Every structure is written in C-alpha cells, then in structure tokens.
Amino acid sequence: MESASEKFLTLKRALLLALASLGQVGGLQALLVAPTCLEFGPGMSKAILHPRAGYVPKVPRMAGHPVILQAFCLMPHESAEQERLHLHCPVRALKTYVHCSVSWRKSPSLFICFGSQYNGDPVSKKWLAHWVVEVITQAYEARGIALPLGGQGSLH
Structure with missing residues (x-):
C-alpha cells in the first residue's frame, strides 16, 4: 500500500469510508486529518473520525456521531488469507x-485532489x-462483470 499511487490510495480510502460510514458525500467532505478530528486507537485497533467543527449533516440524526473504523484482527502466525x-x-x-498524502497535502481535509493543478486542495462533493x-x-470491470442497472462504465 505504501507504494501505491496517489489516485489508488485516495479512491480506495474514499470508497472504504463511504461504505463504513454509510454517510452522505458531504459527511466525507467534512472529515479532517487534524488531531482533534482523527485519532487512532491503541495498537491501530481502530480509527475514530469526527467531522469538522460546525458541520451540519443533511440527516440531523447523524449530527455529532463520529465514524469508527475497526481494524481487522490479526493472529500470530497468520494464514495467507489473514495476510x-x-x-x-x-x-x-x-x-x-x-501518511503518504503529507507530501502533497495543502489542506487539513481528509480527501484532497491529486494529479492536477489542484493537487493537495480539498476535494468537492x-x-x-x-x-x-x-x-x-x-x-466490476476487473472481475469482468456487467454493471448492474445499466451502469455507464468508468468516469475517466
């Protein structure tokens, strides 16, 4: 993962957080890397992400709730599947x-632009x-599976 491209790291992180939080895109945009908004549990057991101060979600019942990511449990002498x-x-x-985005980060926003004139700036919803x-x-394309519901394919 440390040698992955900026694009791959960013896209993977956006998808994983979207799935884990079941939140709105605006909620993802409100996440910051500031120590008051992002903390890692002991031994990297979890990550807790709080939205920036003043963020008001579209769905009020989600206000004030952090996103908590649990780490996958690793056992000593792990199998190939566990690895x-x-x-x-x-x-x-x-x-x-x-860690890897520090070199191009210009903003405390968790998600930042990459590979363009806006490299390091906060990303839009x-x-x-x-x-x-x-x-x-x-x-879907990597697995050779047709997109459900008549998907339009890649956004390149």
Missing part, C-alpha cells in the same frame, strides 16, 4: 493514506461522488 485481509484493513489503509462510482466501476 490478504490485512492488506484491506480500513484502519491500516487510512493511516497509510494520511461532486468529485468524491465520482470517485466512489469510479472505484465500484473498476471493481
């Missing part, structure tokens, strides 16, 4: 993304939504 799952651990992926669709589309 594979470790590569998909959402806490590990988040920590790697935050529109692009966050595009990223989630793109990751899902790529997953």
